[in-house]
Amino acid sequence: MSKLKIAVQKSGRLHDDSMKLLKDIGISIDNGRDQLKASARNFPLEVFYLRNGDIPQYLKDGVVDVAIIGENVLIEKGNGITVIEKLGFSSCRVSVAIPKGKKYVSVQDLEGKRIATSYPNTVKTFLEQHQVNANLHIINGSVEIAPNIGLADAIVDIVSSGSTLFKNGLKEVDVLLNSEAVLAISPLITEANKTLLDQLQFRLKSVLRAQQHKYVLLNVQNEKLEIIQNILPGMNSPTILPLAKEGWSSLHSVINKNQFWEVIDELKRNGAEGILVCPIENMVL
Structure with missing residues (x-):
């Protein structure tokens, strides 16, 4: 029997919200501690618990049929992946931040500056749109520390409440994009699993509509x-x-x-x- 394969973030807030949504649409998941894959008891569904940044490639390769993923990650790594539903949770933004004592009037102030980021493709597109040249330092994790150790003049990273920026002596000065959790579909999904996805999406829409x-x-x-x-x-x-x-x-x-x-x-x-x-x-x- 065919099963719909869905990827969710392995841990963190997006994981918790994703699992709650699946529960709200009546899907019971049998998952134990540290499992990387689990099956639903009452729907033909398998859940894959993956690193957020790896999910776009799993979608492209057809290893999973759909995924609940941050829109910002798809913009950075998911070229060719289609979003079929915005889910309304895990909202954040990808923003430029600089040390509190520095001045920022517009994106032109980034000309010639060093920018630390985990989102190089997103930043390159943003800079090209504004015809600004800057030097990128690609960092995976703890981007906020870069200005304090002299590695960068500015950072581009995800921001939710802004508390992490504040603790590191930074201020948010520009927003590249706004993001939320989305349901994304693999270009290689089979027709049989599209039928299962239609059933899943019908349930999702009814719950999301009710929440509003x-x-x-x-x-x-x-x-x-x-x-x-x-x-x-x-x-x-x-x-x-x-x-x-x-x-x-x-x-x-x-x-x-x-x-x-x-x-x-x-x-x-x-x-x-x-x-x-x-x-x-x-x-x-």
């Missing part, structure tokens, strides 16, 4: 129903149910989490009472 919304229940006087209904359009329109209390109804609807508090405030101003908010596990359209 909240389910809301509220009570309102019937005379205010039209106003509240205009505030709460829902997927097509709100569900309206009569309450035992005469002249009152209960409305059920869905709110995009990015508009949540604004909508709740407007509901309250227009007479909504007893507002309940519930998370949504899956949203199937």
Whole structure:
């Protein structure tokens, strides 16, 4: 029986978020400590635990069919690999950082400078786009220390909170690209495994869609129903149910989490009472 082969990062935050996502879509993984490969109990799926930087080559070679990987790694090493879904977690950016006491006005200030980075292809493309010449020092890990030991004038590395830069006396001055976890597909995936991937992606979409919304229940006087209904359009329109209390109804609807508090405030101003908010596990359209 065919099995879909998926690669995830061996350890770290991206690994943890990837495994949680697989769990959220109902896939149970039998994996023990330090295993490099594991099978799912309830879906034809094998999980490969790999170094993040190695995953693009495994995709190119067809060793794995799909991967959950940082978009920044694909941009650096995954030429020809297609992203089929953005997953909305493990957000970061690839940025230029320099010592706090140094001045930076624009990318032109990097002309002739020494830049330490683990992302040489990304940096070269960025510099070429701005017609800037600089000297690259390729470092795998601990890039932040390079300016402090006199190896570089600036660094280009991934940044999440910026705390690591701060601890090393650096400041972020320019952003090359923004990144998040994505689902990427091998160009060599078989037709049989494309069918399995469609099933997996269907589950992913329902969970990711649910994460962007909240389910809301509220009570309102019937005379205010039209106003509240205009505030709460829902997927097509709100569900309206009569309450035992005469002249009152209960409305059920869905709110995009990015508009949540604004909508709740407007509901309250227009007479909504007893507002309940519930998370949504899956949203199937």
